[in-house]
Amino acid sequence: MTTQYKVCSCNHTMPLDAAAGAALGEALGTAALKPASQLCRREVGGYLDTLQGVDRVVVGCTQEQALFSELAEQKQAVAPIRFVNLRESGGWGREAKQSLPKMAALLAAAALPDVEPVPTVDYDSGGQALLIGPAARVLPWAKRLSSQLQVSMLLTSGDAGQALPERSMPVFSGTRVSIDGWLGAFKVRWQQANPIDLELCTRCNACISACPENAIDLNYQVNLDACGSHRDCMKACGAIGAIDFLREDTGRGGDFDLIFDLSDQPLIALHQPPQGYFAPGADPFAQAEQALQMAQMVGEFSKPKFFVYKEKICAHSRNQTIGCNACVEVCSAQAIGHAGNHIKVNPNLCVGCGACTTVCPSGALSYAYPRATDLGRRIKTMLTAYASAGGRQPALLLHSQAKGAEMLLELGRQAGTGALRGLPARVMPVDLHHVASVGIDGWLGAIAHGASNVLVLASGEEAPQYLAALEKQIEVAQAILAGLGYEGKHVVLLRASSARELDARLQEFQLNAPVAVPAQRAAFNIASEKRTTLEFAFDHLLKHAPAPKTEIALPAGAPFGSVSVNASACTLCMSCVGACPESALIDNPNLPQLRFIEKNCVQCGLCEKTCPENAISLTPRLLLGDAAKQPAVLNEAQPYHCVRCSKPFGTLQMIENMLSKLSLHGAFAGNIERLKMCSDCRVIDMMDNRKETSILELKR
Known part of the structure; x- marks a missing residue:
């Protein structure tokens, strides 16, 4: 399948003219491109013409992706269409005129074939939602959500101003709440401690009238601090039996599909809580936003299975002795646990950060979204096209598809107005599901393939342990490169929480001196096994090293x-x-x-x-x-030879130690020579001894 490229100068705001189109075509191995100036408006016919056949179409615009997709649908086009952002990624900014090699790289990557699909993890939510928290927060939201979800309430505290509604939905009260599970499969446990059981209570108000201390109000929970223990309320309740002062803390529980936690502090204190769990706290804006999200989570859902696990090479444990525990410690979702000599990853809890695969020293855990081979091919394609277009000192900017992508888009738009400088011409963005999913094998592989720098954008959405793991990996990677004589800072962790801050970090990076890189780009492909990729990268880096060295000291905790x-x-x-x-x-x-x-x-x-x-x-x-x-x-050691058949079966030191310790033991004193025999000869000697004993017994 061939590829047709459509690029546009966006109303002459990008430096894309006929000469640039010719250069792009040469770098991409196709005919000269004819850049449009208004591809989405006046020249849209040129786009429609490319949809006539079955060839892949790559459009260098994401601004009007919805329009182009709609036109293709109306035309009933069968050609696969890809969209790539050239404008905010380099066409706008102070170095836009030097960004042609980057554009070639981005277009080439977009033209790659589709990757093989990965297995999926399925969820099934029937909409049974449990709202947890103080009555003042839970009751209003229960009314709003009851028309969309099957709502149950767990009140952790009452409120005199909030009367319980009629019995239209289950209401519980309790403390010491614990939550396990995920979307469609939550298990919640709590302790029912208050004398009034809200599920039995009929809201008849007899207890309120009977209480001399006014310790009960319309939230139907006894204020134990005000209660005088007259038990008049119990008598008033009568056969209904909703009030029991002799009740010890009773364990209660239930199964739910969704959790809306309105507690002051989240009951699940994880950086990456399970899907289906929402904890907006007391913030009314967060409550409204997350309530809307929760209301839409009814039905069947799926997500990628982000990892592949090969337990055969897992170095976690042997014989109940823990060795490597890196993946368990780094996981911010607590999705990884101990399972005998290996680990067990819960795919329903896994959120796909990939940090576990990055810190795994053996490659027993590998990332599958994308696979290492797919990401490696993409990076190699970008670097090849960049070099073919005459680019020098390429840098890859790894960023997340969430906040990182938003930040880069804002950076590009601000650069279009001249407010910010924008992405440097040599910096090519590479979007990832999460930046923690790529580590030393990916970085060194990229440098072997021609990258001068690898920048990892930490946008503030990462768990602290992820950043610590990335910094450790960077330290190891830099030690290896420095040990081989490659001067400079090749792998950089960029911390920025806004487009303006990112712009400043990128300009600081640009001021650094150029780094030393291999004189020749590597030809190998990134392998699916981490250690294989590292071996390829090490061999290439050593072969072209400015100061070749076969032994390099590494920091503590390195996986070599x-x-x-x-x-x-x-x-x-x-x-x-x-x-x-x-x-x-x-x-x-x-x-x-x-x-x-x-x-x-x-x-x-x-x-x-x-x-x-x-x-x-x-x-x-x-x-x-x-x-x-x-x-x-x-x-x-010197081998010890069997005294009967002369076969070596142990070490001289081991046998001598054994003889010295067992020679005086009553069980071995009469058969000490047997300890000097191999296992086969011991059996033969025992059988011969039994035969001799049997013959003697027969003679008697």
């Missing part, structure tokens, strides 16, 4: 490093080999040797924690070249 063994303490029990999830520590089937393949090591620490002699220590570093791929002997 060596293992050292105290040979005098190690007994070669091979417990560490059994604990290693990555086959970095291996034995030798022919000799008593402990060997180590450094490129496989993720520094999870399971070997160190498993070793019964505390003989193992870890050192973060990056070893490059063939030495990292070849097994290195960490410890070895």
Whole structure:
């Protein structure tokens, strides 16, 4: 399938003329483009002409995307249409005249084939909503939402000015509320402590009239501070039985599809609460906005399954010993938990930030939205087109599709008026579902493919642990690049909460000295396995390094490093080999040797924690070249040969230790020679001994 490109100068506000169209066509490997000036108005016929066939159409405008889509629908066009923002991304701004290579890159990326769909996670909401909080907040919203949802109320405190309505919806009272679950599957538990059970109460007001202290009002909850314990209200309630002062805290609960939490402080205190949970608090504007959102969450919904998990290479745990816990600690939605020797990710709670895949040292968790291969192809395509159009020192700006995209759009519009400078010509935006989903493998892969810089935009919507994880990854990436002689700051975390602040951060970045990069762009494709991509990137960076070095010191916590063994303490029990999830520590089937393949090591620490002699220590570093791929002997011993068949079956040190400890034990004193035999010969010796015993018994 070929691609047709339609670009427009937006009424001559962008530097797109015939010469620019020719240059774009050459960079994209197609005929010269003919830029329009009013593609959405006077020259719309040119756009309609491209819809005649089945070729892919890429339109360099998102401002009028709705119009172009409607026209295609009216024409019943079958050609796939893509839209890309050229105007705010570079066509407007102080460096607009130098932005042609960036435009070529953005157009080339938009022309890529569709990626394979990812599995989905399904939700089913019947609209059963529980409103939680003080009566003064819950009751008004219950009335408003009852026509759209099946409303239940859980009142955590009463209010003298709020009378309970007639029994048109379930009403509960309680404290110590706990909530688990997600959209369509919430489980709520609370303690019913007040003497009056609102579900049994008929609102007859007999208790109010009977109470001498006026401790009960129209919210039908006993004010225990004012109550004189006369129990007159119980007598007045009679057979209805709604009042019980002997009631101990009674556990209550229910299942709901949606939660509207109007408490002062959210009952689910997570940076990323589960879908279907809304906690606007006391803010009336937030209440109105979130109530509208909640009312629309009735029916069947789906979202992408953002991750792929390969438990075989997971370094989380072995034999109840915790090694790597990075994904559990970084998850802001508490979607990841311990499951034996592995982890378990709840796809219903996962919100797709991807931070777990970024910090995973082995690649057991990988991101699927987009997949690493898809994102890698997109970045490689952009960098190739940028270079083909004559661009130099390209920088990628990774940003979220939410607030990050809004900030960039505002930046571009302000640049169009001259109020801000706008995106520098060499900075190409790359939108992601979440910026935490790309880490060291993606960054170094991009640099190997020709990027000078990778900028990560933190727009304020990220959880604190995400930013800490990104900073740690940046520290490791920079240590590797600096160790190979690549000077400068290649990966930068840009913190900005507004378009104006982003503009200032970008100008500060532009003032930095150019960085050193490989003299040649890499040809490899980003792999689906993180460690494979890193190996490709390391090999390319080493090959073209200004100061090649095969051993680079790394900061603590880096996912690369060596293992050292105290040979005098190690007994070669091979417990560490059994604990290693990555086959970095291996034995030798022919000799008593402990060997180590450094490129496989993720520094999870399971070997160190498993070793019964505390003989193992870890050192973060990056070893490059063939030495990292070849097994290195960490410890070895003289083999002990079976006294019966001469086959080696253990180490001399191990057998001598065993003999010294067991020779005086009553159970072994008469069979000490058997301890010197291999397992096969021990069985044979035992059988021979039984035969001799049987013959002696027969002779008797």
